[in-house]
Amino acid sequence: MTRFDAPGASAEEVDAAPPACDGPRIQFFEAREVPLGGVRAMSVHRYLPQRPLPLVGAWCFLDRFGPQTTRMRVEPHPHIGLQTVTWPFLGTVHHRDSIGSDVVIRRGGLNIMTSGHGISHSEYSVGDDPIPLDALQLWVALPESRRHGAPDFERHENLPVVDLAGGGSACVVVGEFAGATSPATMYTPIVGAEIALPAGTTTTLPLRADWEYALVAVDGAVEIADPDGSHGLTGDTLLFLGMSRTEVTVTAADGATLFLLGGEPFEDDIVMWWNFVGRTHEEIVTAREEWEAASERFGTVPGHGDVRIPAPPLPGVRLTRRRRGEGPPRRD
Ligand code: MN
Numbered sequence: 001m002t003r004f005d006a007p008g009a010s011a012e013e014v015d016a017a018p019p020a021c022d023g024p025r026i027q028f029f030e031a032r033e034v035p036l037g038g039v040r041a042m043s044v045h046r047y048l049p050q051r052p053l054p055l056v057g058a059w060c061f062l063d064r065f066g067p068q069t070t071r072m073r074v075e076p077h078p079h080i081g082l083q084t085v086t087w088p089f090l091g092t093v094h095h096r097d098s099i100g101s102d103v104v105i106r107r108g109g110l111n112i113m114t115s116g117h118g119i120s121h122s123e124y125s126v127g128d129d130p131i132p133l134d135a136l137q138l139w140v141a142l143p144e145s146r147r148h149g150a151p152d153f154e155r156h157e158n159l160p161v162v163d164l165a166g167g168g169s170a171c172v173v174v175g176e177f178a179g180a181t182s183p184a185t186m187y188t189p190i191v192g193a194e195i196a197l198p199a200g201t202t203t204t205l206p207l208r209a210d211w212e213y214a215l216v217a218v219d220g221a222v223e224i225a226d227p228d229g230s231h232g233l234t235g236d237t238l239l240f241l242g243m244s245r246t247e248v249t250v251t252a253a254d255g256a257t258l259f260l261l262g263g264e265p266f267e268d269d270i271v272m273w274w275n276f277v278g279r280t281h282e283e284i285v286t287a288r289e290e291w292e293a294a295s296e297r298f299g300t301v302p303g304h305g306d307v308r309i310p311a312p313p314l315p316g317v318r319l320t321r322r323r324r325g326e327g328p329p330r331r332d
Contacts, residue, residue, distance in 0.1 A: 059214075081142050085136075190262070
């Protein structure tokens with residue numbers, strides 16, 4: 001997706017103590033509404049990054065676009081250093097990229113684009129008219145061992161679904177959860193899972209104590225049991241659970257769908273700006289210059305002629321690595 005803002009830089013301050021990643025936490029972060037795609041903007045809800053929470057495992061970005069009826073026209077734009085994970089709920093989106101992928105994304109299909117060193121892509125809703133759309137798009141930061149490599153794209157339509165002990169089920173979208181493993185290629189220990197909870201369910205989600213986790217309510221509301229009490233979770237909020245938990249108990253009185261994200265704490269602090277994930281200010285500056293110069297690094301998305309999204313201007317300060325619990329970007 002196209003970002004005209006520096007992720008997190010325009011975030012409203014979150015009225016919560018900075019979470020450290022050394023134990024269990026109950027921390028709520030409100031999603032913020034962000035325009036996407038410039039003048040023909042649709043709006044999305046951005047759950048990650050948050051100023052005090054740049055990453056959950058390797059997950060560094062989470063948008064939900066929808067449910068809304070819109071005509072999506074996200075023209076070609078670049079990425080570095082990340083994987084996009086697109087998990088649709090409703091509607092059909094045409095994905096094209098610079099390595100020749102040309103696919104329609106719809107419910108039941110997981111689409112993963114690995115940028116490596118550089119890729120570009122476009123996303124259009126199918127047809128000329130506005131259509132109902134709803135999906136999650138997440139980014140996964142690539143580790144040092146993969147982020148300089150070749151771009152790739154893959155899709156999966158047969159994902160494992162596991163029954164949960166207390167009722168409900170989990171579709172393992174990426175990584176590992178409850179003894180099942182997604183076929184999607186990931187480069188760090190991670191999980192993304194859609195949890196379906198019928199009305200009246202109280203179930204326990206098995207967690208790994210050495211991973212950190214967060215939950216988003218895609219549909220409905222749940223109560224999360226914690227030693228210090230019960231906490232409600234509804235749609236516009238991400239709940240950071242921290243780490244050192246072996247399970248979390250969730251009740252869905254009226255039925256709910258959740259998305260669980262988690263993983264091993266990421267190996268490094270990242271610099272994230274526009275559509276780029278890197279480690280230094282200089283890397284981001286170079287990627288921006290190469291996109292603006294139509295460098296072969298990002299290839300060409302077929303079917304768009306010369307239409308592409310220009311990079312926004314860099315901020316007047318050096319981009320710095322995001323650390324958990326930090327306030328606004330430092331000047332250094
Ligand atoms: Mn994109």
